[in-house]
Amino acid sequence: MFNRKSILSLVLLLTCIMAAKAQVKIGFEVSFKEPQAHYAEVQMNISGLVKDYVDVKMPVWTPGSYLVREFEKSVEEFKATASGKAVRVEKVRKNTWRIFSAKAANIQINYRVYAFEISVRTPFIDESHAFLSPTGIFMHPDGMIKSPSTVKIIPFKTWSKVSTGLTPVAGENFTYKATDFDILYDSPIEVGNQDVFEFMASGVRHEVAMYGGGNYDKEKLKVDMAKIVEQETAVYGENPNKYYLFIVHNFARGGGGLEHLNSTTLGATRTAYNTEAGYKGFLGLVAHEYHHLWNVKRLRPVALGPFDYDNENYTTNLWVAEGFTSYYENKYMHRAGFNDANTFVNDLAGGIAVVLNTPGSKYQSASESSYDAWIIGYRPNENSKNNSISYYNKGEVIGILMDLEIINATKGAKSLDDVMKAMYLQCKTLKRGYTDAEFKAMVEKISGISFTNFWAKYVNGVDDAEYVKYFGYAGVDVSTENATPGKPVTGASGQLSNSGLVVTSVTRNSAAWIDGLNVNDEIVSLDDVSINDALSTLRLRSPMLSLDILPVVAKKNIGEVLKVKIKRDGIDKELSLTLKENPSVRLKATINENATAAQKAVFQKWAGK
Template sequence: MFKKKSLFGVVILLSLGLTAKSQVKIGFEVSFTEPQAHYAEVEMNISGINKDYVDVKMPVWAPGSYLVREFSKNVEGFKASAAGKPVKFEKVRKNIWRIYGAKANQLKINYRVYAFEVSVRTSFVDASHAFLSSTGIFMYPEGHLKSPSTVKVVPYQGWSKVSTGLEPVAGQQFTYTAKDFDILFDSPIEVGNQDVFEFMASGVKHEVAMYGGGNYDKERLKVDMAKIVEQGTAIYGENPNKHYTFIVHNYERGGGGLEHLNSTVLGASRNQYNNERGYNGFLDLVAHEYYHLWNVKRLRPVALGPFDYDNEVYTTNLWIAEGFTAYYENKLTLRAGFNDQNAFVNKLAGAVAAVENTPGAKVQSAAMASYDAWIKQYRPDENSSNNSISYYSKGEVIGLLMDLAIANATKGAKSLDDVMKAMYLQGKTQGRGYTDAEFKAMVEKVSGISFTSFWDKYVTGTEPVDYKTYFAYAGVTVKDDNEGKSTPYLGVASRKTEGRMFITAVSRNSAAWTSGLNVNDELLSINGVPIEAAIERMPELTSKKVGDVVNIKVGRDGKVVDFAVTLKANPSIRLVAKIDENATPAQKAVLKRWTGI
């Protein structure tokens, strides 16, 4: 009897708690009074939080971009009121404002956000449009990340369109709803007069919002982007969205992308759509970011959600999250018909060479590159290539090797596609992300072989890639065009600044490294000949042999310093891949399963 009464009381208390939480209402209105000065005006209304004070917080980073960006630095003019009267507030942390509302049922908060950084992950406002990257625009009440909110956008005069992945509120123009702040923070918003077109693919309506103009062909893009969508959906067997939005920013020179749950933001060059290289580069970007719809946004490392927006979130698995996505953009564009098999294998051979030619690949593992993303990937310096490797680049190569190993072990019956689909479905069932051990276990389950040695070599280790063995599984021969050559090599990168040549990088263990040449040294002469262009291409260097000594004069800290440099051989590899026409039936089976062609 006592237990039953206690249980009844608990149910009553829980019901009251849920009712109280459901009464919390959070709404935003974003407007633009001075877009030419790069400001967005934000009004935030909160009701139902009956406390002595309310802390409102702004994220310090944006999911998908692993760098603390301190978005609160752009906030100004913060003020709060209740019942039309100002209330006291104070800033208690770099990104937290404490509002003393005396248990007011309704609070109104106003602030401005300065937005003038062009990138796919930061907000930008000017007289022509507004791009709102939500983590840098909206605040949330502490303890209410799971609360729903609404956003009303008031376009500036002359602006007529809003593009976003958020759900529209019926009957209210430019008003949207998010079931929680994870959804709101994952939903960028484009406001202006963007060129909007739509296409259907895999049963999902896709909207493309083009800002900045360009020489793109909408009808061609509708067809080709749909092909990419369908190839991605074919791998996973389902497309989890009801609608999807591409926000494309076209600049004179643009690039990059950032994934979101049912949208993406892409940077592109407006006049590159009508040449093959530029157009295929854009499709590569579309494929990469769209593949993230599954890999990262749903199939994700366990650390990547729910998010802590105050602090760094660490994982050793970005080589899967981003590296595999870089790998799969190649598979999607191949299967969509934008490349052939020869182009596919050579592009991947080039990816292997890029990793092997990076000195940092011998220093930092893929797992550690993932973990150190917060301090290395987005904060490169002159020595980065010597002490680190991109988890994008190394992860792409690991994906290639793993794919070929699985196809070979299963005699062409399985591939990495099967691992990715199984992990996606497992994540749906478990309702959480995966651990490194769980991902490895699935690879071993699908392939039927141990991957412990593979992990030790390529994931947590820094061993050179045995690319010839892996490519051979699919009947692909790979040749190093630099093999047997002995090309003299100094090992510096340089840049001309105001007519003077300065060293910008020195490669580990190169002749320059050993001799003591430094970044920021001004290159004055080589063997008495003034240096007015890239030293690596000067006859005074290219005419020499490995082992020859050259005299290089540099300016350093206002002094002239002479160096006798003994030239070493260029260690770089240049890989060329070819599909063997005389491949065995077993190799052909691997090739077919690997490429999907």
């Protein structure tokens, strides 16, 4: 039992500890001596942390991209001084450096980072710009994730701009502050001569930083991106930011995006803005990543924050986080006026067809796909399509079905929008993420019906989507046809090489699968026609191709035998493939003009227009 003196002593001790933590200051300075060689120079200053040694750690992954990427592999020339004197440094884990500071009050750490991987989730530096993806650049003292820090950027001599979602430090050029390392690690930084423009939407100032040039129309983008922002904010009833940044990297061929708390990084094709498909593709990417402002960054699975930056962070709910966001991308494009109702329903039907046509959808559930993101999702192999399904694709299908089920059950009064808003507010109130059970409970509360069977079939099970039934709720007819009626298929694809055609993919239960054609087999001839002769009549735009486009295959009938001569590990072999019908299907959605009043009410709520 504590007496009064013990309690006072404990209070004094806690006060001293809090004061000591408050006195610790962490600052970074990033410069670029050799950008053409793809290096950043990082100086980290720590003061007030008086210990025998200090461990500093670099994250091994970046939130939103569920793969351990080992960013520490790019760190060079790590060294440290304590109170101005060089001190011993020892690497004690793959991502942890121990500095023997001997209770010095001031520590300076210097290291270089090699950055030459183009993606939205990895740092990249060359003579034209620097993209600093923070988890691959910065480090934190062990156990001090919640500590504030400052970052000063010193642009290369030919660069003049810095774009980031971090808060500027008043009166200090290119200097920013983060309230903790979660914020720092979630705030990418673009340095260079990017083209910057702004627009207002939903009361929020939005900045767009364009790198790499392109045939974009800034004035048109301002209007159209604002439409997307306003549609998304309307679902959740509030926009949690005062400022939001789009960093856009324009390349010869680009794509992909990564969400952050008040920013996103997008990849785009610089010459595609003036085509309908290219422009809508970019707006769809904007819609997807902006939706993560709520779904993932704030409305999130409980496992995704606070983060463990040293290890994998497992969750079974990425089908909500990413899959629902893919679904909402289509909804926002329709609601904002970029796609008509016919395009809307057919894009969604196409998404269902993708899952139906992926053999792995029969073997891996959406929840399993989410959990296995760390080992399969970001590093698929030649057999992944046969034993796994993307939580993006399967989650999109679940979103479609769930939305229609809720709308139908409530006779058009409620939709998935209501669930997403309620879960966002719940996470905001509880200051934590949701569990799978909590998400299911909210769906049932909003809809007024049980979703236990739905969860068993579509979330934790591998049942095919009952798309005719669900689209029928909204008066949309869906027809199904074979993707290539009457045409035989081998089920194998290959890649052109100097020696001919090498098999790269074999589809489960296809002729190639059943009759023993393997990945890495080198095809010598088909029905005694040399592979070079078989390819000679084709005008190929890509080194990747399906064997089924070759004339010697296409002229055959379903059930006929294709004789295939191969080399396998240098040994000649001959196989006989009994050609099968293509199991893939195409779906076509048609809005029924004679739909009932109830169906029209469901469609109206579903489409949101």
